Amino acid sequence: xxxxxxxxxxxxxxxxxxxxxxxxxxxxxxxxxxxxxxxxxxxxxxxxxxxxxxxxxxxxxxxxxxxxxxxxxxxxxxxxxxxxxxxxxxxxxxxxxxxxxxxxxxxxxxxxxxxxxxxxxxxxxxxxxxxxxxxxxxxxxxxxxxxxxxxxxxxxxxxxxxxxxxxxxxxxxxxxxxxxxxxxxxxxxxxxxxxxxxxxxxxxxxxxxxxxxxxxxxxxxxxxxxxxxxxxxxxxxxxxxxxxxxxxxxxxx
Amino acid sequence: xxxxxxxxxxxxxxxxxxxxxxxxxxxxxxxxxxxxxxxxxxxxxxxxxxxxxxxxxxxxxxxxxxxxxxxxxx
Numbered sequence: 001x002x003x004x005x006x007x008x009x010x011x012x013x014x015x016x017x018x019x020x021x022x023x024x025x026x027x028x029x030x031x032x033x034x035x036x037x038x039x040x041x042x043x044x045x046x047x048x049x050x051x052x053x054x055x056x057x058x059x060x061x062x063x064x065x066x067x068x069x070x071x072x073x074x075x076x077x078x079x080x081x082x083x084x085x086x087x088x089x090x091x092x093x094x095x096x097x098x099x100x101x102x103x104x105x106x107x108x109x110x111x112x113x114x115x116x117x118x119x120x121x122x123x124x125x126x127x128x129x130x131x132x133x134x135x136x137x138x139x140x141x142x143x144x145x146x147x148x149x150x151x152x153x154x155x156x157x158x159x160x161x162x163x164x165x166x167x168x169x170x171x172x173x174x175x176x177x178x179x180x181x182x183x184x185x186x187x188x189x190x191x192x193x194x195x196x197x198x199x200x201x202x203x204x205x206x207x208x209x210x211x212x213x214x215x216x217x218x219x220x221x222x223x224x225x226x227x228x229x230x231x232x233x234x235x236x237x238x239x240x241x242x243x244x245x246x247x248x249x250x251x252x253x
Numbered sequence: 254x255x256x257x258x259x260x261x262x263x264x265x266x267x268x269x270x271x272x273x274x275x276x277x278x279x280x281x282x283x284x285x286x287x288x289x290x291x292x293x294x295x296x297x298x299x300x301x302x303x304x305x306x307x308x309x310x311x312x313x314x315x316x317x318x319x320x321x322x323x324x325x326x327x
Binding site for chain 1: 257272275276279285287290293297321322324325326327
């Protein structure tokens with residue numbers, strides 16, 4: 001159920017979205033850029049060795065820890081030079097979506113669900129810089145696999161995040177990993193734990209590794225937890241927003 | 254630039270909409286990125302250096318995307 005505060009924020013936020021913004025174009029750009037980078041890299045990989053293919057799981061794990069770090073230390077912490085990211089995430093995204101009402105209504109709301117497409121360009125440039133180093137000391141195949149994997153992980157991130165904020169879960173709730181991250185991320189939108197728990201957006205591996213998951217399970221249990229709430233820690237902090245408390249007209253006896 | 258929760262104060266109207274500097278810088282970044290990707294994909298498809306028409310189309314596409322990012326204030 002949506003609180004009055006959240007409803008007011010949503011109304012004000014939507015009123016500020018530029019008229020020329022289009023959610024479908026936004027999403028199309030993200031997947032067009034990521035898809036083009038992925039396709040180009042794959043086209044130029046020739047007879048990769050098993051050792052070169054090992055770059056894929058390394059990138060997946062590195063990207064997972066990077067996503068965790070960025071979310072915990074930049075998106076939820078006001079760092080000089082990165083205030084725009086903090087404002088956009090903690091002060092806007094987390095006000096628009098709460099654990100009580102975490103779903104978007106229209107494609108205009110994609111403005112606050114997805115990262116701006118230039119974040120993807122920045123991510124691909126970082127991956128390309130690393131890949132250039134890899135190509136110098138190792139092989140071009142490994143470098144291309146690195147960039148392709150990074151592009152894939154970025155699109156994976158955006159898709160999973162959308163799955164967390166879409167209302168209709170008739171299909172999603174049956175898909176392993178997707179159902180896990182959906183419960184995991186919606187729980188993260190609880191203001192009581194948003195600064196400290198459930199920082200992963202793809203697979204809660206780094207949350208398990210660093211002990212920041214809200215569930216107390218082994219690695220496989222954490223990754224495949226789904227909607228299960230039996231394993232949620234009992235010692236999580238709880239807050240009650242005084243702004244939304246409706247005071248009774250007549251004091252209770 | 255869309256607001257944050259700090260701009261919402263009881264009884265006070267939110268500030269008027271103005272474009273964020275991020276969408277200006279981002280517009281240039283994405284235009285450059287799109288143009289490079291366009292050239293890479295085109296060279297892969299044609300199997301060599303793309304023609305001037307293809308390069309011009311890529312430039313037009315990249316500029317259009319960059320301008321849209323700014324106008325949409327992303």
